[in-house]
Amino acid sequence: MSNNQFKRGELYSVINGMASTAVARRLQKNFRLAGLEITIEQWSVLYHLWKQDGLSQQELCNRTFRDKPSITRLLDNLEKQKLVKRMPSKDDRRINLVCLTESAKLLQDKTIELANQTMDEALIGVGKNEIEIVKQVFQKVYDNLL
Amino acid sequence: MSNNQFKRGELYSVINGMASTAVARRLQKNFRLAGLEITIEQWSVLYHLWKQDGLSQQELCNRTFRDKPSITRLLDNLEKQKLVKRMPSKDDRRINLVCLTESAKLLQDKTIELANQTMDEALIGVGKNEIEIVKQVFQKVYDNLL
DNA sequence: GACATATAGTTAGTTATGCAACTATTTCAA
């Protein structure tokens, strides 16, 4: 049994360590090589805004799985780089709507292309079924811990 | 095709976002609830030292997939908490051998038990075959990006 | 033996994360 226990411990490192880190580093490197000055965390926020512009900060928290302070500070940096702008909502004065600037819109195609290219590099030799299973397992894990 | 591209982008978020973060947070919470004052990053260093004590810092970098400054500072904090001690190597004066203290040895069983318990919570409803596939995919991803 | 190169580790600066405590606004119920 203790052998089995160690295997679970190692699975923890698998889920949380090497592969995620490797993918993140490679994507960051590919951004840098392309002359793009954004972090992958900033990119993941932009990614959701490209799908739907004008989200509230809370909605960005939900979609990126981050807490509120993290989003506050990511947006501070994105605003410094003039990639987003906080617009106070007229309906509810507690809410900021986060809107893309023109220069952020220009980044969309290039960076998504780089992300796809990075995932292609990462997934060489991995079948579609296996990818589907990984997605399902991760969804279950997330739901289990909600 | 552009539909397919977006799916790859989403796979990126899957691998790098929700599940890993959720597992990490839960394990940290379980440590805290058990009155343990270590971070999961510190734990992951101890984990490799429990398997083999007296590793060099470089070897810890390789095994934990971290860079050298990260290990330097993790060890600084672990030394402050009197969980490890850097011992200069006699063979090669550039090298520090990182050794566990007695109190670090006492943490092993308890924390590995908590990690296993956390993985059990996370993996409810996930079959053994699926877990095996996730491990294989992650290994391939890591090898692809090496 | 001497000098270029490689390796081990540290330091400094920027970004990001988690938690806790805080302000401001809205909602809802007595």
Add this chain to the structure above:
DNA sequence: TTGAAATAGTTGCATAACTAACTATATGTC
């Protein structure tokens, strides 16, 4: 309608990550 509770967002503090530049020691070649 007033006052408690919920919600949106910010700030402060600690830890951790990456890059780049640095020191010290070891290696290997002329």
